[in-house]
Each structure stands twice: as C-alpha cells, then as structure tokens.
Amino acid sequence: MLEIKDLHASVGVTPILKGIDLNVHAGEVHAIMGPNGSGKSTLAQVLAGRDTYTVTGGQVLFEGKDLLDMAPEERAHAGVFLAFQYPVEIPGVSNAYFLKAGLNAIRKSRGLEELDAIDFLALVREKMKLLEMDEALLHRPVNEGFSGGEKKRNEIFQMAVLDPRLAVLDETDSGLDIDALKIVANGVNALRRKDRAMIVVTHYQRLLEYIVPDFVHVLYDGRLVRSGGKELALELERRGYSWIEEEAAAAPGARK
Amino acid sequence: MTTSTDSIEELANREYKYGFVTEVEAETIPRGLDEEVIRTISRKKNEPDFMLEWRLKAYGHWLGMTEPRWPNVKYGPIDYQNIIYYSAPKPKKKLESLDEIDPEVLKTFEKLGISLEEQKRLSGVAVDAVFDSVSVATTFKEKLAELGIIFCSFSEAVQTHPELVRRYLGSVVPLTDNFFATLNSAVFSDGSFCYVPKGVRCPMELSTYFRINSADTGQFERTLIIADEGSYVSYLEGCTAPRRDTNQLHAAVVELVALDNATIKYSTVQNWYPGDKDGKGGIYNFVTKRGACRGVRSKISWTQVETGSAITWKYPSCILQGQDSIGEFYSVALTNNFQQADTGTKMIHIGKNTRSTIVSKGISAGRGQNTYRGLVKILKGAEGARNYSQCDSLLLGDRCGAHTFPYIEVKNPTARVEHEASTSKIGEDQLFYCKQRGISAEDAVSMIVNGFCKEVFRELPMEFAVEAQKLLGISLEGSVG
Numbered sequence: 001m002l003e004i005k006d007l008h009a010s011v012g013v014t015p016i017l018k019g020i021d022l023n024v025h026a027g028e029v030h031a032i033m034g035p036n037g038s039g040k041s042t043l044a045q046v047l048a049g050r051d052t053y054t055v056t057g058g059q060v061l062f063e064g065k066d067l068l069d070m071a072p073e074e075r076a077h078a079g080v081f082l083a084f085q086y087p088v089e090i091p092g093v094s095n096a097y098f099l100k101a102g103l104n105a106i107r108k109s110r111g112l113e114e115l116d117a118i119d120f121l122a123l124v125r126e127k128m129k130l131l132e133m134d135e136a137l138l139h140r141p142v143n144e145g146f147s148g149g150e151k152k153r154n155e156i157f158q159m160a161v162l163d164p165r166l167a168v169l170d171e172t173d174s175g176l177d178i179d180a181l182k183i184v185a186n187g188v189n190a191l192r193r194k195d196r197a198m199i200v201v202t203h204y205q206r207l208l209e210y211i212v213p214d215f216v217h218v219l220y221d222g223r224l225v226r227s228g229g230k231e232l233a234l235e236l237e238r239r240g241y242s243w244i245e246e247e248a249a250a251a252p253g254a255r256k
Numbered sequence: 257m258t259t260s261t262d263s264i265e266e267l268a269n270r271e272y273k274y275g276f277v278t279e280v281e282a283e284t285i286p287r288g289l290d291e292e293v294i295r296t297i298s299r300k301k302n303e304p305d306f307m308l309e310w311r312l313k314a315y316g317h318w319l320g321m322t323e324p325r326w327p328n329v330k331y332g333p334i335d336y337q338n339i340i341y342y343s344a345p346k347p348k349k350k351l352e353s354l355d356e357i358d359p360e361v362l363k364t365f366e367k368l369g370i371s372l373e374e375q376k377r378l379s380g381v382a383v384d385a386v387f388d389s390v391s392v393a394t395t396f397k398e399k400l401a402e403l404g405i406i407f408c409s410f411s412e413a414v415q416t417h418p419e420l421v422r423r424y425l426g427s428v429v430p431l432t433d434n435f436f437a438t439l440n441s442a443v444f445s446d447g448s449f450c451y452v453p454k455g456v457r458c459p460m461e462l463s464t465y466f467r468i469n470s471a472d473t474g475q476f477e478r479t480l481i482i483a484d485e486g487s488y489v490s491y492l493e494g495c496t497a498p499r500r501d502t503n504q505l506h507a508a509v510v511e512l513v514a515l516d517n518a519t520i521k522y523s524t525v526q527n528w529y530p531g532d533k534d535g536k537g538g539i540y541n542f543v544t545k546r547g548a549c550r551g552v553r554s555k556i557s558w559t560q561v562e563t564g565s566a567i568t569w570k571y572p573s574c575i576l577q578g579q580d581s582i583g584e585f586y587s588v589a590l591t592n593n594f595q596q597a598d599t600g601t602k603m604i605h606i607g608k609n610t611r612s613t614i615v616s617k618g619i620s621a622g623r624g625q626n627t628y629r630g631l632v633k634i635l636k637g638a639e640g641a642r643n644y645s646q647c648d649s650l651l652l653g654d655r656c657g658a659h660t661f662p663y664i665e666v667k668n669p670t671a672r673v674e675h676e677a678s679t680s681k682i683g684e685d686q687l688f689y690c691k692q693r694g695i696s697a698e699d700a701v702s703m704i705v706n707g708f709c710k711e712v713f714r715e716l717p718m719e720f721a722v723e724a725q726k727l728l729g730i731s732l733e734g735s736v737g
Contacts, residue, residue, distance in 0.1 A: 048692050052684070076694035088689040092707025101703060102693030109694070141707065158693065 001026045001197050002047075002067075002166055007058035009046045015056070016042045018222035024166070027194045031208055031233060032201045034219035035241040040201045041085060043219065044170040047199075048082040049075050062166065076102070077109035079165030083155040083172050090142040095154065096124065098142045099161055106162060127160040131187045149180035156187045167191070168199045173207035185210030205237035220248050288337045291315065294442055297342050301411050301446075304418055314431040314441035321435045327598040328627040328659055329567045331540065334505055341443045341476070400458070405489075406451040407462055410478050413449035420451055424482055428511040428548045428575070436507040436569075437544040440476045444509070447478035452487040452518075461717050463492040477508035483518035485551065490521040492720055506565075508543045516551030516578065521559070523716055524572075527727050528564035535594025535623075538566025545572035546602075549581035549610075557584040558601065559715045561724040563731040566595060571629065573602035576610035576638075583612040586712040588724070590705075590731055591624025591656070600630035600661075605638035605671070614645040617709050620656035621732060627659040634671040641671040649679040650708050652701070652732070702729040 002024040009017040016039045024030055034040050046053050047060065049072035060067040062078060070078065090098060104114040115123065128135060131153045143151050152172055159167055169188065173181055188211050192198070200211055208216070208230065216232040217224045220241070225248045226232065236244070285296055294315050298308040323334070400407050406417060414421050431441040452458050483489050493510075506528070512520050522545075531538025541564075547556035558572035574583025585601035603612035618626040632643045649658035660677055682704055690700035706713070706725055713721045 048688075050688055072688060072691035073694055073696055076692055082692050084689065084692075086685075088683070088685045090686055090689070090704060090707055092710035093703055098690075098693070098695075098703070101695050101699065102690075105694040105696065105699070162693065 001063055002199075003059075003061040005059045005061075007043075007046070007060060008056040009042060009053045010056050011042075011053055016053070016222055017046065019058070020219075020222075020224055022217065022224060024197045024199060026165075026197055027192075028215065029192065029198045029200060029211065029213045031211075031213035031216045031230075032199060032219050032224075033203065033205070033216060033233060033236055035245075036203065038219045039222045040203075040219050041170055044082060044085075044168045044199070044201050047075075047168055048072060048080060073105070074109075076162075076164075077106050081159050081162055081164030081167045083152075083159055083167065083169040085171040085174060087143045087146075087151040087155055089144045089146075091144050093142050094139050095142050096120075096138040099124070099158055102158075103161060124161060127157060130160055130190055131157045132183050133157055148175035149177065152176055152184055153180065153187070156184055156191075160187065160191055165195070166197050166199070168201065170201045171203065172200070173202055173204065181207065182210060205233045208233045218244055220244050223248075284340055285342045287340050289315075289339070289341055289443065293341055297443060297445065300342065301414070303411075303414055306418070306422055307414055310426070310431065311442050314438050315443075317432050318435070318438040318442055321438060323435050327569050328625070328629070328661075329569060329596040329598050331567055331596075334540070336439075339505060342445055400460075403456050403459070404453040405456060405458055406449065408449055410444070410447040410449045410480065413480075417449075417451070420482065421449070421480070424480055424511065424513055425478075426511075428513060428546045429509050429544050434544060436542040437509050440478060440507045440509045440544070444476040444478040447480075447508070449479070450481040450489065450491065452483045452489045454484045455486045456484075457487065458489040461490045461492050475504070475506045475508070477506075477510075479508070479510040480513075481511070481520060481522070482513045483515065483520045483554075485516040485518060487515075488519045488521075490717060491523070492717060493522070493524045493526075505540045506542065508545075510543070510545040510572075512547030512556055514547065514549050514551060514554035514556050514578075514581075517553045518551060519555040519557070520547060521557045522547070522572070523720055524558075524560040524562070525716075525720055525724050525727060526560065526562045526564050526568075527731070529566075530564050530593065530595045530731075531566040533593050533622075535566070538595070539564065541565035541568045541570065543570040545570060546575065547573070547583070548575045549578050549583060549607075551578040551581070552607075553580045553582075554578045555582040555584070557582075557586075557715070559584075559586040559712065560588070560599075561709075561712070561716070561720075561727065562587070562589040562597060562599060563727050565597075568595075568597040568599055570599050571601050571631075573604070574612065575604045575606065576612065576641075577606045578610075579607040580609045580611075581607055582610070584715075585612075585614045585616070585630075586715045587616045588619070588709045588712045588728070589617070589626055589628075590619040590728060591621070591626045592731055593622040593624065595622075596625045596627075598627040598629055600628045602631040603633070603643060605632075605634045605641040605643070607638060609640040609642075610638055611641070612643045614643070614647075615711050616645075616647045617712055618647070618649045618658050619652070619705055619708070619728075619732075620649070620658050621652040623655045625657045625659070627661065629661045629663075631663040631665070632673055632675075633664075634666045634668050634673065636667045638668050639670050641668065643671075643673045645673075645675045646711075647675075647677040648708065649677075650705065651679065651681045698729075701732055705732060 004020050004022040007017055007020040032040055042053055055068055067075060100120050107114055133153055172184060200213060213230055216228055216230060218226040225244060294311050298311055429437050431438055450462060481491060512522060514520050528539040528541060549556050556574050562568050572585060576583050583603050589597045589599050591597050601614055614630055616628050618628055620626040628647045634641045647660050651658055658679055662675055664673055666673060686704055687697060687700050705728055713724060716724055
C-alpha cells in the first residue's frame with residue numbers, strides 16, 4: 001500500500017530525514033519509535049504533505065501513485081489520514097460542520113454523493129459511541145476549549161468518520177491519562193481492518209500495550225536503524241534509546 | 257510559504273463579478289456644484305420651499321468646511337466640481353407595476369441576482385429599489401399601507417409627508433455635522449423613507465438595493481427611518497456597483513429615530529466595487545449613519561458586513577438618550593488588495609441604565625488596511641450605563657494591516673465599560689489541518705473566516721446572512737493559497 005524509498009526531507013537547510021525505507025501493506029500496523037528529535041513527527045507530516053518540510057530526495061508511492069506529487073487535500077481524498085499530535089483549534093466553526101465539509105469533499109472527489117445532514121448525523125452518532133464521546137462536542141467549535149484528552153479522542157473520531165485507507169497517528173498517546181489512553185486505543189483497535197494500514201508514531205511503548213503493532217521500527221537521526229516485531233518495543237522500554245544511539249554511531253556510514 | 261504567496265497573487269486577480277454598465281437613457285445635469293445646481297436639483301424634484309432652504313443652508317455651511325484628514329486612509333484629492341450631482345433615468349410615465357420598468361434596468365437587477373419579481377414572489381421582502389438616484393419601483397407598499405407603515409422613496413415622502421420629513425430630517429445628523437454629511441444635505445438626490453406608527457410591528461424585512469450606475473455620478477443617498485412608540489422595524493440595505501476606472505464618491509446619510517419602546521434593526525451588506533488588484537478605481541464610501549434612541553427602552557441595532565469599496569469611512573452610531581435604551585453594533589469589515597477601511601461606531605450614553613454592545617471583526621488580506629475606530633462616551637447623567645466592546649482582527653498574509661483606535665470617555669463613576677481586543681493570523685496550522693481533512697484551501701479560508709465572523713452573522717436576517725457568507729467567500733478568493 002505504502003512504499004517509502006530513500007526519503008530525504010529537511011526544514012530550511014537542516015536535513016531531518018536522511019533516507020527512510022519502509023513498506024506498509026494493507027492490514028498492517030507499524031509502530032515508529034524513537035527519541036525526541038529523531039524525525040518521527042517530520043515523517044508523519046511529510047506523508048500528509050505539510051509544506052514546512054522540503055522533500056530533498058526519494059520517493060513515496062501510495063497504492064502505486066506518487067504521493068509526494070499530490071496536494072495535502074488530494075492525499076486526504078486518496079485516503080491518507082493524519083491524527084495530529086497537536087490538533088488545531090478553529091474558532092466559530094463547529095466540529096460537525098468541519099467534519100461534514102471534509103467528509104463531503106472526500107466523497108465528492110471519489111464521485112460519491114454528498115451526505116445530507118440527516119445521513120451525516122446518523123453516521124456521526126454511530127462513530128461517537130466508539131470513542132465514548134459526548135454529542136455536545138459535535139456542536140462545539142473545532143478543538144476549542146477541548147481538554148487534551150478530548151482533542152486526541154476527536155482525532156480518532158474524525159478518522160472513524162473519514163474512513164481512511166492509511167492512518168498515521170502522530171503521538172496520539174501524548175497528554176493522555178491511562179483511562180483516556182484506553183478509550184483512544186480501543187477506538188483505534190476497532191478501526192483495524194484488512195484493507196487499512198496504520199502507522200503509529202510514539203515515543204513510549206505504553207501505547208503499544210493497547211495498540212499491538214505487527215512491526216516496530218526505530219527511527220534515529222533521520223534513519224530507520226532497526227526493525228522488528230512487537231518485542232522490539234519492549235526491549236526499547238527496558239533498555240532505553242541509548243544502546244540504539246551507540247549502535248547507530250558505530251555503524252558504517254553514520255555521522256561522525 | 258512561497259506557494260501561498262504565489263496563490264495570493266494568482267487568485268486575487270479575480271474580476272469583480274458585478275462589473276457591467278446598464279445602457280439606459282439618463283437625465284443628467286452638467287458637472288460641478290454651485291447654488292444654481294442645488295436649486296436645479298430641488299426644482300427637478302419639485303420640492304417644497306423648506307427643503308430648498310435647508311439644502312442652501314447646508315451648502316453655505318459646507319463652503320466653509322474642510323475635508324476631514326483624521327481617518328487612517330489615504331486617497332488623492334477629490335475634485336468636487338468634477339462630479340455630476342444629479343442623474344435620473346428619464347421618466348417615461350408613472351409606474352404601476354414592474355412590467356413598466358425599463359427592461360435594461362430589470363436586467364441589471366437580474367444580473368445582481370435580486371430580480372424584483374423573484375423577491376416579490378418568493379421572499380416577501382418589500383423592495384424600494386433605487387437605481388442611480390431615483391426610485392424606479394416600490395413594492396408591497398399597499399400591504400404596508402394597511403398597517404399605516406410609510407415606506408417610500410425620500411422624494412416621495414417630501415411630497416406626501418412633508419410634516420414628518422420636516423420634523424425629523426437633520427434631527428439626528430444635523431446639517432452642520434461633518435463635511436460629507438453637510439455635502440449630502442445640500443445635494444442629496446434620493447433615498448428611502450420609512451415611518452412605522454405606534455404599536456406596529458412591521459411584518460417583513462424592508463429592503464433597499466441601490467447601485468451606482470452612471471459614469472462619474474456622485475451618489476448622495478438620504479435615508480430616514482422613524483419608529484414610533486412601541487413599534488418594530490428591520491431594515492436591510494444592500495449595494496453593488498458596476499466597475500469604473502475613476503473613483504466614485506459616495507456620501508450617504510442615514511438617520512434613525514426610535515421613540516419609547518421602539519426597536520430598529522438596520523442591516524447592511526456593502527460590496528461596492530473595491531478597485532482592481534492594483535488599487536485602481538473603486539468607490540469612496542464616506543457615510544454618516546446615526547441613530548437616536550430617543551425613547552425609554554428603545555433599541556437600535558446596527559449590523560454591517562462591509563466587503564466592498566476602495567475606501568470605507570463610516571461609524572454607525574447610537575445616541576442613547578432614553579432611559580434603559582440599548583445600542584448595538586455588529587460589524588464585519590473585510591479589506592483585500594489595496595482596500596482601506598476606517599470603520600467603527602460611537603455609543604453616546606446619555607440616559608440612565610443605557611446599555612451598548614460593540615462586536616467588530618476586521619479581516620485584512622492582500623495589502624488591505626483595516627482600522628477599527630470606536631468611541632464609547634458615558635455622560636455625567638448616565639447612571640448605571642454599561643458597555644461591552646470586542647474588537648477582533650484577522651490577518652491573511654503578511655502585507656496587510658489591522659489597527660484599533662478605541663476611545664473611551666467616562667464621566668459617571670457608576671458606569672461599567674469593558675473592552676476586549678485580539679489580533680490573530682490565519683495560521684498555516686489551521687489551513688493544513690483543514691486540507692488534511694480533504695477541504696480545499698479556498699473552502700478552508702472561507703470556513704475559518706466565517707467562523708471568525710459568526711457572532712456578527714448570527715445578527716443578520718437569514719437571507720442576508722447567506723448572502724454575506726457568499727460575499728465573504730468571493731471577496732477572499734485567492735487571499736491564501
């Protein structure tokens with residue numbers, strides 16, 4: 001579904017991603033772990049098309065198409081979803097209005113009929129249950145005055161409604177207490193499907209206890225330096241990131 | 257960042273949608289202004305002596321006045337001798353129905369999407385359409401007349417209800433008020449007049465669409481609305497003008513009078529030609545709008561959405577004389593390209609327990625400059641007066657400007673005055689968030705801006721709110737990529 005080949009990206013003149021290779025197939029959940037500043041969020045944002053980052057090399061194919069050639073909204077239309085680490089507030093625009101605009105834009109791009117208010121509400125009510133969300137949140141301005149937990153839940157709720165093919169969850173666990181984390185994780189798990197892939201970006205192993213990944217990759221200094229199964233996450237938890245750093249430093253071709 | 261700037265340039269080039277000229281025979285007098293011109297206007301309109309005297313008095317006063325220079329706007333000198341002060345479509349005969357109106361005129365209205373027929377049939381809005389300077393059609397008059405409501409062109413009111421005109425004209429905006437209002441008093445061509453009698457609630461929104469059509473025609477509208485004791489009226493004013501290369505001056509005066517327990521709601525959507533993307537052309541909109549809450553518990557509420565004009569200079573104000581009277585001002589002002597707006601309000605608290613609310617939303621895009629200027633004045637006798645002001649500015653791009661000049665004068669220690677102000681930028685974050693959810697940049701900007709203006713839009717009557725949202729979308733197209 002997603003093929004990342006030798007991806008390089010930078011902010012201004014500072015290189016952040018220095019050659020990422022990753023294949024993600026439908027139905028798989030990949031976790032990307034790494035210390036702060038390793039480039040995890042950059043990777044997530046580059047996949048979604050954020051223009052703060054300049055892609056300086058490599059290729060990303062999404063279902064055979066050149067993802068990097070697509071505008072952010074086109075990527076959304078194609079089925080790429082990013083759950084933001086810091087969901088953005090939009091004063092005066094209700095959550096429901098915002099989501100309906102997004103959903104209908106996506107449907108329109110696929111030649112589907114736009115949902116009217118009644119069908120939309122029915123769909124939304126069903127998905128809210130998944131995240132144990134209060135319906136009042138629908139009518140509040142997008143993320144405005146939401147608690148940290150509500151914001152993250154709202155992201156996964158949006159994902160449930162927009163029904164993406166590839167979901168990238170950027171530090172969805174940050175700022176969540178254990179109860180909220182469980183609710184969010186249950187929501188995500190309910191959305192796991194054979195025809196859907198997920199990339200879960202996280203600093204801590206904690207989230208992966210609830211969202212169990214098929215693969216774990218360690219991102220360090222802009223490269224995926226190690227890949228494995230879910231046990232790799234446990235090893236990281238036990239040993240921290242320092243051994244990865246040492247290993248990476250010793251590896252041929254590493255920065256001096 | 258560069259991509260968004262490119263798109264600003266590219267999309268801001270959108271043509272003004274209402275830029276066309278209607279070919280109708282117009283009766284015009286030569287350019288220039290002197291006493292004879294004023295006499296001619298008055299004669300052509302067959303006015304009673306008191307009107308001519310009033311005009312001449314204003315003219316005499318105007319000669320000794322100078323153009324105000326304090327607004328935060330820049331424009332070249334206006335040649336007042338190069339303006340045509342009277343222009344009217346040649347009268348054919350008295351009009352009984354829409355069928356008799358010049359089809360060209362009707363076509364113009366259709367292009368504007370405000371076909372009178374349509375409005376008449378579908379929306380139940382009574383329209384007093386002002387085409388250039390003379391009213392060409394007044395609808396629903398009969399129905400209103402049954403309730404004793406007088407809604408007609410100003411010229412007609414001068415003929416049919418001179419006593420009301422004489423009593424209230426200039427009672428809120430005196431003929432010596434300011435340079436542009438005084439000029440208007442001398443030369444005003446036409447406008448709308450409305451009187452709602454005691455205890456009557458006007459059952460429909462009264463609406464005037466007027467547009468500037470003849471080349472180089474100065475437009476001097478005069479509107480007077482009187483709500484007698486216990487009455488209610490909601491008045492809608494909307495404007496579009498065809499494109500012109502030379503700047504056109506528009507100096508209107510609106511006076512509102514609310515007596516005991518009366519309410520006047522006055523809503524404006526203004527989208528006059530703002531000039532092209534290089535700042536050439538466009539309307540100078542120098543308007544004096546003021547309402548007097550004369551009676552106890554009277555209320556005047558101004559709502560305005562200003563998206564047009566090269567320069568906007570207007571401060572719809574309330575004089576809160578009556579005890580417990582209420583003044584409100586809700587405003588959205590948008591400036592794009594080279595547009596300049598210096599707008600706001602004045603709330604003058606005279607009576608006890610008077611209250612006022614000001615909500616101003618300024619949006620600047622392109623190289624637009626947007627200034628809020630507001631005065632809250634609490635006089636000595638205004639025991640227990642309260643004011644709440646909120647001024648928010650939204651910036652799109654980095655070449656525009658937002659300025660706020662709040663003036664607060666409090667002479668009574670029991671008064672409570674609150675002022676809140678904020679300035680924000682449409683963030684790359686917000687745009688990216690919307691796009692990631694599948695929403696195009698243009699829709700996203702329009703959504704964010706509409707969200708920003710929500711508190712004002714909800715004050716507008718339904719049909720106007722929809723139009724205002726659309727206008728905002730059109731006016732902003734291309735302001736962010």
